[in-house]
Amino acid sequence: MTFVAPPGYQPVYNPSIPYLGPIYGGLREGSSIYIQGSVPEDITRFYVNLLCGQSDNSDVALHFNPRFDGRDKVVFNTRQNDNWESEDKIRSMPFRKGERFEMVILITSQGYQIRVNGNDFHMFPHRIPVERVGGLEIAGDVAIQTINIIGGGMGGGYPGMGGGYPGGNMGPVPYQGMIAGGLSPKRTIIIRGMLPYGASRMAINFIVSRTGDIAFHLNPRLNEGLVVRNSKIGGGWGKEEREINFNPFAEGHCIVCL
Known part of the structure; x- marks a missing residue:
């Protein structure tokens, strides 16, 4: 049976431009919007709008508009x-x-922090309460490969993110928390985040609370191009599994683990 993520978990891939879509649950401080795309050689301008609604005539909380007009701005x-x-x-x-x-558009208490290719570009202060944002619009001379919204509202957080997390609130990294009810067949854990530029490795461990054993160790090593899998029982690590056709993790990219 194929797992289908609920609305709000699903990235948008290769959307037609102009694009207009909802932001499920809205935005809040700590949310981020990740956009991967490209611009053509003959670009004049494109824009990204955060809409206070889901139509193109809604109020616009953030209008981000690169213009190549001889005095680029x-x-x-x-x-x-x-x-x-x-x-x-x-x-x-x-x-x-x-x-x-x-x-990346990072939502902070002060405003929208814009990062492009890993570099901070500009902080645009809030003029309209971020809680009003409910839609995203992209148009102009641009091609988009991925749109991914991380940590949206949806009742205080996506299921699996923030206040809506069934096993506890997600906190800063390193993070440790209980999985309410434990794991069972067909139960799914979704982890969403972003690997910063310069990242070398990360680890996700499923720990047996009674013994402290690690039932599953997932260890992407970006600097080696490996994703190591293992377990640790009775204080000893088992034999690593390293074989994989490709490394699905890349620095600066959003990650979704199912």
């Missing part, structure tokens, strides 16, 4: 009641014509 703005407010113009361009990019 990125324009930030908001729109309320059909009226655009004062623009923030950043006369710097983090995108390059004909190249791929990875962009």
Whole structure:
């Protein structure tokens, strides 16, 4: 039986542009939006809007608009009641014509922190409460491969993220928590996150609470191109399994483990 993730877990792959879609459960502080795409050689401009609704005439909490117009810049703005407010113009361009990019919008208490290709670009302060955001719009001269929203609202957090997590609230890394009811056949654990640029390795352990044994050890090693699997019983590690056709983890990328 194929597992189908509920709405809010599913990344959007290769959407048609212009794109308009919902943000299930909205956004909150600590959420992030990961966008992977590319811009053509003949780009003039594109934009990303966080909408206070799910239609293109909704108020816009964040308007992110790179413009290649001879005086390359990125324009930030908001729109309320059909009226655009004062623009923030950043006369710097983090995108390059004909190249791929990875962009992250981090929602903080102060505003929207924009990162492009692993580098902080600009913080745009909140003008509209982030709790009003319910949609995402992307249009213009851009191709999008992946849209992934991490840590959305949905009752205080996606199931599996934050306040809605059935086994406890997710905290800072390193994280340790109980799995309510334990594991059983067909039960699924979903882990969503992002590997920062420069990351070398990470580990996910399923621990037997009574003995402290590690039933399953998952250890992606980015600097070696390996994903090591193992178990630890009675204080001793078993034989590592290293064979894998490809390493599904990459620095700067979102991860979803099912």
